[in-house]
Amino acid sequence: MSHPEVGERLSSIKHVILVLSGKGGVGKSSCTVQLALSLAHQGHKVGVLDIDLCGPSIPRMLGLEGQQIHQASAGWVPVFADSTKRLACMSIGFLLPSKDSSVVWRGPKKNAMIKQFLADVYWGDLDYLLIDTPPGTSDEHLAAVEYLQEWNPDGAVVVTTPQAVALSDVKKEINFCEKVGLPVLGLIENMSGFVCPHCAECTNVFSTGGGEGLAKHMDIPFLGRAPIDPNLVMLLEQEDKTLVPDANDPDAEKERTGSIVETYQRCELSKIFAKITSHLEETVEAKE
Ligand SMILES: Nc1ncnc2c1ncn2[C@@H]1O[C@H](COP(=O)(O)OP(=O)(O)OP(=O)(O)O)[C@@H](O)[C@H]1O
Numbered sequence: 001m002s003h004p005e006v007g008e009r010l011s012s013i014k015h016v017i018l019v020l021s022g023k024g025g026v027g028k029s030s031c032t033v034q035l036a037l038s039l040a041h042q043g044h045k046v047g048v049l050d051i052d053l054c055g056p057s058i059p060r061m062l063g064l065e066g067q068q069i070h071q072a073s074a075g076w077v078p079v080f081a082d083s084t085k086r087l088a089c090m091s092i093g094f095l096l097p098s099k100d101s102s103v104v105w106r107g108p109k110k111n112a113m114i115k116q117f118l119a120d121v122y123w124g125d126l127d128y129l130l131i132d133t134p135p136g137t138s139d140e141h142l143a144a145v146e147y148l149q150e151w152n153p154d155g156a157v158v159v160t161t162p163q164a165v166a167l168s169d170v171k172k173e174i175n176f177c178e179k180v181g182l183p184v185l186g187l188i189e190n191m192s193g194f195v196c197p198h199c200a201e202c203t204n205v206f207s208t209g210g211g212e213g214l215a216k217h218m219d220i221p222f223l224g225r226a227p228i229d230p231n232l233v234m235l236l237e238q239e240d241k242t243l244v245p246d247a248n249d250p251d252a253e254k255e256r257t258g259s260i261v262e263t264y265q266r267c268e269l270s271k272i273f274a275k276i277t278s279h280l281e282e283t284v285e286a287k288e
């Protein structure tokens with residue numbers, strides 16, 4: 001079935017990328033946020049669409065909880081995470097009465113919501129639209145793939161952790177992409193070691209290298225590995241995203257930046273995600 005209203009909306013967006021994971025809690029949403037922050041820092045205009053309808057976490061991570069969506073004649077206006085308006089976000093979290101409200105919907109209602117997100121949000125011109133999905137392969141994935149299929153999304157980034165169980169789930173996720181004809185743009189191995197906040201030494205808590213091995217085995221690009229960084233947790237959890245987190249001394253008076261895009265640049269992980277993002281951009285460009 002054709003969905004021209006989705007195509008019309010996506011015509012002002014250069015690249016559409018889905019972010020997937022086989023398992024919950026591997027850091028898919030935080031990787032989506034970090035990719036978006038890195039791309040925005042490089043000067044791109046970025047949108048983040050959160051289609052994790054039952055567990056939306058992007059508004060909290062971007063410091064946008066409690067924000068409202070406005071309806072303009074051109075459509076739903078997304079919420080901006082920075083004053084330069086380079087980073088916009090849309091999530092069901094903005095439509096719920098409170099942050100503790102839950103969504104208990106069956107497939108058809110979820111499908112209708114996702115179609116509305118894809119067709120009705122007025123993003124304006126974007127370089128990248130990153131779509132954060134729920135873990136596994138569910139109604140939300142099938143709906144997004146169906147509505148996007150004929151408008152050629154660039155593909156999917158798959159996030160995993162080094163543990164074997166997550167890796168077996170990620171194989172299923174990659175097989176899903178193959179089945180529905182969604183190119184896999186690359187794999188990120190998240191929580192790959194722990195960076196000590198005292199001496200910055202990285203310790204491999206779990207095994208490491210599994211993600212890279214799997215990427216090689218499945219013939220998909222390996223975008224990089226990101227360690228656990230306590231400063232990232234603090235940044236994503238604290239309400240005021242303009243305060244620079246310091247896991248070494250959480251009570252210290254905090255330095256203030258202008259926006260979450262700048263604050264993120266003070267986290268060690270931002271350097272790693274700058275490289276991951278460059279790899280992703282190269283992969284996307286190579287496909288063109
Ligand atoms: N590299 C990292 N360093 C430190 N903390 C991390 C890292 N990656 C993820 N986390 C933290 O782990 C928790 C889970 O991450 P996140 O919500 O992104 O996972 P998810 O895969 O999107 O989960 P779900 O799909 O179940 O919503 C969050 O509290 C997040 O801040």
Ligand code: SF4
Nearest residue numbers: 196197198199200201
């Ligand atoms: S806790 Fe950190 S500073 Fe202490 S020995 Fe381990 S890595 Fe080094």
